[in-house]
Amino acid sequence: MVIAIGSCERCESPIEQGDLRCAICGLCVSVEQEERDVLAIEVLRCEDCGAVVEYEAEHQAPHCAFCDATMRLERIEDPVEQTELYLPFAVHGPEASRTVKRWLGSLGWFRPADLREKARVEAVRPLLWVGWAFDAEATVSWTADSNAGARRSAWAPHAGQVQLRFDDIVVSASRGLTEEEAAFLTPSYDLSSALPESEPPQETTVEKFDVQRSQARGRIRSAIRGVAARIIEKDHVPGTHTRNVKVEPLIRALVTRRYSFPAWVMAYRYEGKVYRAVVSGQDASVVLGKAPWSFARIALAIIGGLILIAGAAAAIALGS
Amino acid sequence: MIDQALSPPEMLEISCENCGADLIVEPALKTAECPYCASTSIVERPASGGHTEPVYALGFVIGRDRARELCLAWIKSRGLFTPKSFKTAPPERGRGLYSPAYLFCAVAHSEYTCQIGENYTETYTTTDSKGRVVVRTRTRTEHRSLAGRSASYVRDVLVTASAGISNKLLEQVEPFDLRALLRYTPALLSGWIAEEASVAREECRALARTESLEKIGQRLSRMMPGDSHSDLRYSTRLEDEVTDLLLLPIWVFAVKHETDAEPVQILVNGQTGEVAGFVPRSWTRILGVTLIVLLLALAVFAVVGAALSF
Numbered sequence: 001m002v003i004a005i006g007s008c009e010r011c012e013s014p015i016e017q018g019d020l021r022c023a024i025c026g027l028c029v030s031v032e033q034e035e036r037d038v039l040a041i042e043v044l045r046c047e048d049c050g051a052v053v054e055y056e057a058e059h060q061a062p063h064c065a066f067c068d069a070t071m072r073l074e075r076i077e078d079p080v081e082q083t084e085l086y087l088p089f090a091v092h093g094p095e096a097s098r099t100v101k102r103w104l105g106s107l108g109w110f111r112p113a114d115l116r117e118k119a120r121v122e123a124v125r126p127l128l129w130v131g132w133a134f135d136a137e138a139t140v141s142w143t144a145d146s147n148a149g150a151r152r153s154a155w156a157p158h159a160g161q162v163q164l165r166f167d168d169i170v171v172s173a174s175r176g177l178t179e180e181e182a183a184f185l186t187p188s189y190d191l192s193s194a195l196p197e198s199e200p201p202q203e204t205t206v207e208k209f210d211v212q213r214s215q216a217r218g219r220i221r222s223a224i225r226g227v228a229a230r231i232i233e234k235d236h237v238p239g240t241h242t243r244n245v246k247v248e249p250l251i252r253a254l255v256t257r258r259y260s261f262p263a264w265v266m267a268y269r270y271e272g273k274v275y276r277a278v279v280s281g282q283d284a285s286v287v288l289g290k291a292p293w294s295f296a297r298i299a300l301a302i303i304g305g306l307i308l309i310a311g312a313a314a315a316i317a318l319g320s
Numbered sequence: 321m322i323d324q325a326l327s328p329p330e331m332l333e334i335s336c337e338n339c340g341a342d343l344i345v346e347p348a349l350k351t352a353e354c355p356y357c358a359s360t361s362i363v364e365r366p367a368s369g370g371h372t373e374p375v376y377a378l379g380f381v382i383g384r385d386r387a388r389e390l391c392l393a394w395i396k397s398r399g400l401f402t403p404k405s406f407k408t409a410p411p412e413r414g415r416g417l418y419s420p421a422y423l424f425c426a427v428a429h430s431e432y433t434c435q436i437g438e439n440y441t442e443t444y445t446t447t448d449s450k451g452r453v454v455v456r457t458r459t460r461t462e463h464r465s466l467a468g469r470s471a472s473y474v475r476d477v478l479v480t481a482s483a484g485i486s487n488k489l490l491e492q493v494e495p496f497d498l499r500a501l502l503r504y505t506p507a508l509l510s511g512w513i514a515e516e517a518s519v520a521r522e523e524c525r526a527l528a529r530t531e532s533l534e535k536i537g538q539r540l541s542r543m544m545p546g547d548s549h550s551d552l553r554y555s556t557r558l559e560d561e562v563t564d565l566l567l568l569p570i571w572v573f574a575v576k577h578e579t580d581a582e583p584v585q586i587l588v589n590g591q592t593g594e595v596a597g598f599v600p601r602s603w604t605r606i607l608g609v610t611l612i613v614l615l616l617a618l619a620v621f622a623v624v625g626a627a628l629s630f
Contacts, residue, residue, distance in 0.1 A: 010560050011473075024473070025427070028375055028564050053510055055380065055508055055510050056414075057379075057381055060509045061506070071507055072504070073499070073507070073508065074502060074503035075502045076501050131596065141470040141471055141472075143543055143544060145438065145545045150438075151464075153440035154440065156464055156548070157464050159467070160468065161470070183411070243545075244547065248470055248472050248543060250471040250472055251472065
């Protein structure tokens with residue numbers, strides 16, 4: 001599904017079908033203007049019945065009072081666009097279940113000792129979750145306070161301007177996964193493996209994009225700000241402590257693609273309660289989930305620690 | 321603009337395509353209604369005639385009846401100092417008018433300097449009210465100068481190109497929702513009056529630049545780090561400027577409240593229904609209210625004075 005119909009003359013971002021202006025910089029999308037050399041008087045007639053039409057507020061279009069036809073006007077379209085690229089499942093159901101079992105045994109001493117044995121996997125569901133991936137260039141102007149160059153105050157102001165390139169930055173559009181889960185799974189995917197179609201396993205929950213184009217662009221723009229702020233804070237602000245990191249990106253050549261990402265969503269039951277874990281559909285070693293804590297073991301550790309401290313204190317007291 | 325006012329207005333003669341009647345059309349109008357067959361003709365002029373072709377238009381959403389209702393409700397809700405004759409005067413049959421405005425956008429490159437205030441806590445010794453020496457802390461601000469550059473897009477700056485509607489009045493019925501933008505087509509004008517842009521593009525551009533610089537100042541102010549800042553100075557270079565002509569849907573009502581006074585112009589935003597106009601003041605009412613307030617004050621004064629003297 002190709003919807004880009006050209007690119008903006010000013011900022012090189014793709015212009016999509018139905019755009020009257022560039023979404024990034026606001027430049028008008030020009031059309032071939034036919035030369036109007038002669039004085040023209042035009043009476044608009046209905047295409048259906050030939051009567052005179054008139055623009056009407058209640059139809060928000062030129063409307064024919066005789067045959068009730070309305071004329072189509074070229075307006076900014078704001079469709080909900082769907083996935084164009086699917087990442088295939090590389091991890092299969094049984095493998096995902098085994099992974100979760102192994103993961104349950106690797107969570108450390110503070111979890112119940114019988115977690116791995118007693119946890120009963122209730123459902124293993126394949127999921128295709130949706131997200132945007134974008135490439136862009138930006139001139140990022142930034143300001144921040146940091147400890148570098150500080151005098152009496154702990155903070156000193158800094159400013160700068162850098163050119164940044166963003167490649168394949170994924171922004172989640174998923175309703176089923178939390179932001180945290182989507183961000184955790186993202187590095188496990190190989191975007192170059194994407195295909196225009198998919199044959200997901202049976203009973204796959206296939207998520208749809210449910211935001212309009214304009215909202216999607218808003219989310220992507222704020223993601224660019226977020227990513228830029230993190231890069232600036234890490235690589236460009238001098239000093240070791242920072243605050244008030246503010247960025248102003250001038251975006252060029254923003255290209256967005258819509259992906260469906262494979263994952264396995266696992267529900268398991270332990271002592272009557274249900275917990276959830278997600279496994280990447282392309283790398284079985286990437287697991288994120290919730291698991292119960294063993295309060296007995298935590299209490300034991302605290303008591304042990306207290307006894308140790310008391311013992312040490314007693315030893316010091318005796319020694320002196 | 322002045323040239324136009326001095327030279328006699330050239331009326332345009334056209335004949336109705338529908339019934340053949342000869343029509344005289346004002347040069348500043350783009351549409352005309354034939355008085356004989358009521359067909360709506362659209363007058364298109366050659367682009368070289370000094371008139372700019374619109375690029376976009378916003379369609380009417382508010383119909384005539386709704387606009388009139390909004391206008392009446394607005395007139396009724398005017399304050400105490402509005403003459404009674406104005407509040408009860410019926411607005412004349414409104415005109416739905418496509419008013420020209422320029423939509424400006426550009427890339428802004430700014431260089432700025434600013435004094436950034438960074439706070440710190442200081443301990444000091446002082447004597448308290450009982451004469452004891454105590455150690456206290458206070459917050460002080462250290463001022464550091466900062467210089468930098470910033471680049472951003474400026475979008476959606478709207479400036480009227482109409483001679484009939486002032487920018488000040490137009491600003492009062494703004495904003496318009498630019499997401500509903502339509503590509504201009506003569507079909508939009510059928511049955512409506514459209515005014516040609518009569519303020520020169522350069523003049524509008526200068527206004528738009530001033531407005532853009534204000535926007536950039538606000539943006540830079542938000543951008544400054546530290547606990548506070550002062551003395552922000554900036555110089556901005558606007559590049560890649562684009563001014564596109566846009567037609568705005570506006571209902572114009574005229575209220576003639578006194579026989580010898582100029583009718584009052586009231587605008588209704590044809591897209592959002594926002595109403596604005598310059599309301600006349602009733603001096604007799606202002607005087608009356610002032611007198612009543614004075615009398616009340618005097619009465620209170622007298623009562624208090626009487627109560628105190630007992």
